[in-house]
Amino acid sequence: MRQAGRSIPARRATLDNHPVRTFALELHESEAAADPVTQLEAWFADALSAGVPLPEAAALATATPDGAPSVRIVLVKRREAGGFVFHSNYESRKARELAANPRGALVFYWEALGRQVRVEGPVARTSAQETAAYVRSRPHGSQLSALASPQSRRVASREELERRVARIAAAHEGRELPVPETWGGYRLVPQTVEFWQRRPDRLHDRLCYRRAEGGRWSIERLAP
Ligand SMILES: Cc1cc2nc3c(=O)[nH]c(=O)nc-3n(C[C@H](O)[C@H](O)[C@H](O)COP(=O)(O)O)c2cc1C
Numbered sequence: 001m002r003q004a005g006r007s008i009p010a011r012r013a014t015l016d017n018h019p020v021r022t023f024a025l026e027l028h029e030s031e032a033a034a035d036p037v038t039q040l041e042a043w044f045a046d047a048l049s050a051g052v053p054l055p056e057a058a059a060l061a062t063a064t065p066d067g068a069p070s071v072r073i074v075l076v077k078r079r080e081a082g083g084f085v086f087h088s089n090y091e092s093r094k095a096r097e098l099a100a101n102p103r104g105a106l107v108f109y110w111e112a113l114g115r116q117v118r119v120e121g122p123v124a125r126t127s128a129q130e131t132a133a134y135v136r137s138r139p140h141g142s143q144l145s146a147l148a149s150p151q152s153r154r155v156a157s158r159e160e161l162e163r164r165v166a167r168i169a170a171a172h173e174g175r176e177l178p179v180p181e182t183w184g185g186y187r188l189v190p191q192t193v194e195f196w197q198r199r200p201d202r203l204h205d206r207l208c209y210r211r212a213e214g215g216r217w218s219i220e221r222l223a224p
Contacts, residue, residue, distance in 0.1 A: 023050065023113055027197035027205035035217050036193035036209040037081050040117055047110045060086065061105040062097040070097060076106060083187035084119060085126060087134060089151030090182045098123050104188050114198025119190045126185030135179045144169055146183045
Protein backbone atom coordinates (compact mmCIF):
# COMPACT_ATOMS: atom_id res chain seq x y z
CA MET A 1 0.00 0.00 0.00
CA ARG A 2 1.22 3.50 -0.75
CA GLN A 3 2.52 5.38 2.27
CA ALA A 4 0.65 8.52 3.28
CA GLY A 5 3.96 10.37 3.65
CA ARG A 6 7.32 10.11 5.29
CA SER A 7 6.94 9.46 8.99
CA ILE A 8 8.60 11.55 11.66
CA PRO A 9 9.83 9.88 14.86
CA ALA A 10 7.40 10.57 17.68
CA ARG A 11 8.65 13.07 20.25
CA ARG A 12 5.97 14.33 22.53
CA ALA A 13 6.77 17.73 24.00
CA THR A 14 6.74 17.73 27.78
CA LEU A 15 7.71 20.48 30.18
CA ASP A 16 11.16 18.83 30.39
CA ASN A 17 11.93 18.63 26.70
CA HIS A 18 9.84 21.60 25.50
CA PRO A 19 11.98 23.52 23.02
CA VAL A 20 11.14 26.88 24.61
CA ARG A 21 10.79 27.80 28.26
CA THR A 22 7.31 28.45 29.62
CA PHE A 23 6.54 31.50 31.73
CA ALA A 24 4.04 32.51 34.42
CA LEU A 25 2.80 35.95 33.40
CA GLU A 26 -0.03 38.36 34.26
CA LEU A 27 -1.81 41.19 32.47
CA HIS A 28 -2.94 44.22 34.50
CA GLU A 29 -4.75 47.39 33.41
CA SER A 30 -2.16 49.45 35.30
CA GLU A 31 0.65 48.10 33.08
CA ALA A 32 -1.20 47.90 29.76
CA ALA A 33 -0.12 50.40 27.07
CA ALA A 34 -2.63 53.11 26.13
CA ASP A 35 -2.86 51.73 22.58
CA PRO A 36 -2.93 48.13 21.41
CA VAL A 37 -0.14 48.39 18.83
CA THR A 38 2.35 49.43 21.53
CA GLN A 39 1.02 46.62 23.72
CA LEU A 40 1.34 44.10 20.89
CA GLU A 41 4.91 45.16 20.12
CA ALA A 42 5.82 44.64 23.80
CA TRP A 43 4.33 41.14 23.68
CA PHE A 44 5.95 40.50 20.30
CA ALA A 45 9.37 41.40 21.75
CA ASP A 46 8.70 39.01 24.66
CA ALA A 47 7.82 36.26 22.17
CA LEU A 48 11.09 36.82 20.30
CA SER A 49 13.08 36.79 23.56
CA ALA A 50 11.35 33.57 24.63
CA GLY A 51 12.36 31.88 21.37
CA VAL A 52 8.82 31.49 20.02
CA PRO A 53 9.22 30.22 16.45
CA LEU A 54 7.58 32.52 13.86
CA PRO A 55 5.85 34.89 16.31
CA GLU A 56 4.52 36.84 13.30
CA ALA A 57 2.41 33.86 12.17
CA ALA A 58 -1.29 34.47 12.74
CA ALA A 59 -4.50 32.77 11.71
CA LEU A 60 -6.47 35.04 9.37
CA ALA A 61 -10.24 34.55 9.20
CA THR A 62 -12.29 35.88 6.32
CA ALA A 63 -15.87 35.14 5.32
CA THR A 64 -18.11 35.15 2.28
CA PRO A 65 -20.86 37.81 2.23
CA ASP A 66 -23.37 35.20 3.40
CA GLY A 67 -21.20 34.41 6.41
CA ALA A 68 -19.34 31.19 5.56
CA PRO A 69 -15.97 31.54 7.33
CA SER A 70 -12.54 30.33 6.28
CA VAL A 71 -9.22 30.54 8.10
CA ARG A 72 -5.53 30.08 7.31
CA ILE A 73 -2.11 31.13 8.62
CA VAL A 74 -0.37 34.22 7.20
CA LEU A 75 2.78 36.09 8.26
CA VAL A 76 1.96 39.52 9.64
CA LYS A 77 5.06 41.38 8.58
CA ARG A 78 4.21 44.82 9.95
CA ARG A 79 2.22 45.80 13.00
CA GLU A 80 1.86 49.56 13.26
CA ALA A 81 -0.63 52.28 14.17
CA GLY A 82 -2.04 52.29 10.63
CA GLY A 83 -2.70 48.57 10.63
CA PHE A 84 -1.40 45.01 10.40
CA VAL A 85 0.16 44.11 7.06
CA PHE A 86 0.30 40.66 5.47
CA HIS A 87 0.91 39.61 1.87
CA SER A 88 -0.91 37.20 -0.35
CA ASN A 89 -2.15 36.34 -3.80
CA TYR A 90 -4.86 38.74 -4.98
CA GLU A 91 -6.75 35.89 -6.70
CA SER A 92 -6.64 33.42 -3.81
CA ARG A 93 -9.67 32.26 -1.89
CA LYS A 94 -9.00 34.78 0.91
CA ALA A 95 -8.62 37.53 -1.71
CA ARG A 96 -11.96 36.64 -3.28
CA GLU A 97 -13.62 36.65 0.13
CA LEU A 98 -11.99 39.96 1.07
CA ALA A 99 -13.07 41.54 -2.23
CA ALA A 100 -16.69 40.68 -1.49
CA ASN A 101 -16.55 41.22 2.28
CA PRO A 102 -13.57 43.40 3.24
CA ARG A 103 -13.35 42.49 6.91
CA GLY A 104 -10.98 40.11 8.64
CA ALA A 105 -9.83 38.78 11.98
CA LEU A 106 -6.32 37.72 13.01
CA VAL A 107 -5.25 35.62 15.96
CA PHE A 108 -1.69 35.19 17.21
CA TYR A 109 -0.93 32.42 19.73
CA TRP A 110 2.33 32.16 21.64
CA GLU A 111 2.19 28.98 23.66
CA ALA A 112 5.43 29.47 25.62
CA LEU A 113 4.06 32.71 27.03
CA GLY A 114 0.46 31.53 27.34
CA ARG A 115 -0.64 34.49 25.24
CA GLN A 116 -3.23 35.02 22.53
CA VAL A 117 -3.94 38.28 20.67
CA ARG A 118 -7.09 38.75 18.58
CA VAL A 119 -7.40 41.60 16.10
CA GLU A 120 -10.52 42.52 14.09
CA GLY A 121 -11.22 45.19 11.52
CA PRO A 122 -11.62 46.23 7.88
CA VAL A 123 -9.03 45.05 5.35
CA ALA A 124 -7.76 46.91 2.26
CA ARG A 125 -4.94 46.33 -0.21
CA THR A 126 -1.66 48.18 0.44
CA SER A 127 -0.41 50.57 -2.27
CA ALA A 128 1.46 49.25 -5.30
CA GLN A 129 4.60 51.06 -4.04
CA GLU A 130 4.42 49.31 -0.66
CA THR A 131 3.97 45.96 -2.38
CA ALA A 132 6.90 46.56 -4.74
CA ALA A 133 9.19 47.52 -1.83
CA TYR A 134 8.24 44.34 0.01
CA VAL A 135 8.58 42.09 -3.05
CA ARG A 136 12.10 43.41 -3.69
CA SER A 137 13.07 42.55 -0.10
CA ARG A 138 12.14 38.87 -0.55
CA PRO A 139 14.55 36.06 -1.50
CA HIS A 140 14.72 35.31 -5.24
CA GLY A 141 13.13 31.86 -4.81
CA SER A 142 10.15 33.29 -2.95
CA GLN A 143 9.67 35.93 -5.64
CA LEU A 144 9.71 33.20 -8.31
CA SER A 145 7.16 31.10 -6.44
CA ALA A 146 4.84 34.08 -6.01
CA LEU A 147 5.02 34.69 -9.77
CA ALA A 148 4.48 31.04 -10.64
CA SER A 149 1.79 29.93 -8.18
CA PRO A 150 -1.89 30.57 -8.93
CA GLN A 151 -2.68 30.34 -5.21
CA SER A 152 -5.82 28.41 -4.24
CA ARG A 153 -6.47 27.25 -7.86
CA ARG A 154 -6.33 23.58 -8.83
CA VAL A 155 -2.99 22.54 -10.35
CA ALA A 156 -2.46 19.32 -12.27
CA SER A 157 0.65 18.24 -10.36
CA ARG A 158 3.73 19.31 -8.39
CA GLU A 159 5.70 18.93 -11.66
CA GLU A 160 3.44 21.45 -13.36
CA LEU A 161 4.24 24.01 -10.63
CA GLU A 162 7.97 23.31 -10.92
CA ARG A 163 7.79 23.71 -14.72
CA ARG A 164 6.10 27.09 -14.27
CA VAL A 165 8.88 28.21 -11.91
CA ALA A 166 11.59 27.02 -14.33
CA ARG A 167 9.91 28.81 -17.26
CA ILE A 168 9.73 32.13 -15.40
CA ALA A 169 13.29 31.77 -14.06
CA ALA A 170 14.58 31.16 -17.62
CA ALA A 171 12.60 34.05 -19.08
CA HIS A 172 14.14 36.49 -16.59
CA GLU A 173 17.62 35.05 -16.23
CA GLY A 174 20.14 37.69 -15.14
CA ARG A 175 17.42 40.32 -14.72
CA GLU A 176 15.32 41.57 -11.84
CA LEU A 177 12.05 39.66 -11.55
CA PRO A 178 8.88 41.68 -12.17
CA VAL A 179 6.50 42.44 -9.31
CA PRO A 180 3.64 39.96 -9.72
CA GLU A 181 0.40 41.64 -10.76
CA THR A 182 -1.66 39.24 -8.73
CA TRP A 183 0.24 39.38 -5.47
CA GLY A 184 0.62 42.04 -2.81
CA GLY A 185 -0.10 43.42 0.61
CA TYR A 186 -3.24 43.77 2.68
CA ARG A 187 -3.66 46.01 5.70
CA LEU A 188 -6.11 45.11 8.47
CA VAL A 189 -6.96 48.27 10.41
CA PRO A 190 -7.71 47.22 14.00
CA GLN A 191 -11.05 48.19 15.50
CA THR A 192 -10.74 45.80 18.43
CA VAL A 193 -7.65 44.06 19.81
CA GLU A 194 -7.92 41.58 22.65
CA PHE A 195 -4.97 40.42 24.76
CA TRP A 196 -5.36 37.10 26.56
CA GLN A 197 -2.93 35.97 29.21
CA ARG A 198 -3.01 32.44 30.60
CA ARG A 199 -3.31 32.36 34.41
CA PRO A 200 -3.55 29.44 36.84
CA ASP A 201 -6.87 27.59 37.32
CA ARG A 202 -8.15 28.98 33.99
CA LEU A 203 -8.82 32.34 35.61
CA HIS A 204 -7.12 34.05 32.69
CA ASP A 205 -6.66 37.78 32.04
CA ARG A 206 -8.43 39.36 29.03
CA LEU A 207 -8.09 43.03 28.14
CA CYS A 208 -9.98 44.26 25.10
CA TYR A 209 -9.08 47.54 23.35
CA ARG A 210 -11.83 49.21 21.29
CA ARG A 211 -11.26 52.11 18.96
CA ALA A 212 -13.30 55.11 20.15
CA GLU A 213 -14.01 58.54 18.59
CA GLY A 214 -10.95 60.61 17.71
CA GLY A 215 -8.65 57.60 17.44
CA ARG A 216 -8.51 57.03 21.19
CA TRP A 217 -8.78 53.52 22.63
CA SER A 218 -10.96 52.28 25.45
CA ILE A 219 -9.85 49.24 27.45
CA GLU A 220 -12.19 46.82 29.17
CA ARG A 221 -11.58 43.59 31.06
CA LEU A 222 -13.51 40.55 29.83
CA ALA A 223 -14.27 37.46 31.84
CA PRO A 224 -12.26 34.41 30.80
C1 LIG B 1 3.56 29.34 8.76
C2 LIG B 1 2.76 29.69 7.53
C3 LIG B 1 2.90 30.95 6.99
C4 LIG B 1 2.15 31.31 5.87
N1 LIG B 1 2.26 32.59 5.39
C5 LIG B 1 1.48 32.97 4.36
C6 LIG B 1 1.47 34.35 3.94
O1 LIG B 1 2.12 35.23 4.51
N2 LIG B 1 0.68 34.64 2.86
C7 LIG B 1 -0.07 33.71 2.22
O2 LIG B 1 -0.75 34.05 1.27
N3 LIG B 1 -0.12 32.43 2.62
C8 LIG B 1 0.64 32.04 3.68
N4 LIG B 1 0.60 30.73 4.11
C9 LIG B 1 -0.25 29.77 3.38
C10 LIG B 1 -1.70 29.98 3.81
O3 LIG B 1 -1.93 29.42 5.09
C11 LIG B 1 -2.73 29.42 2.80
O4 LIG B 1 -2.42 28.08 2.50
C12 LIG B 1 -2.71 30.21 1.49
O5 LIG B 1 -2.60 31.60 1.72
C13 LIG B 1 -3.99 29.94 0.69
O6 LIG B 1 -5.11 30.32 1.47
P1 LIG B 1 -6.56 30.59 0.80
O7 LIG B 1 -6.79 29.48 -0.17
O8 LIG B 1 -7.53 30.58 1.93
O9 LIG B 1 -6.50 31.95 0.12
C14 LIG B 1 1.30 30.36 5.25
C15 LIG B 1 1.17 29.09 5.81
C16 LIG B 1 1.88 28.77 6.94
C17 LIG B 1 1.67 27.41 7.56
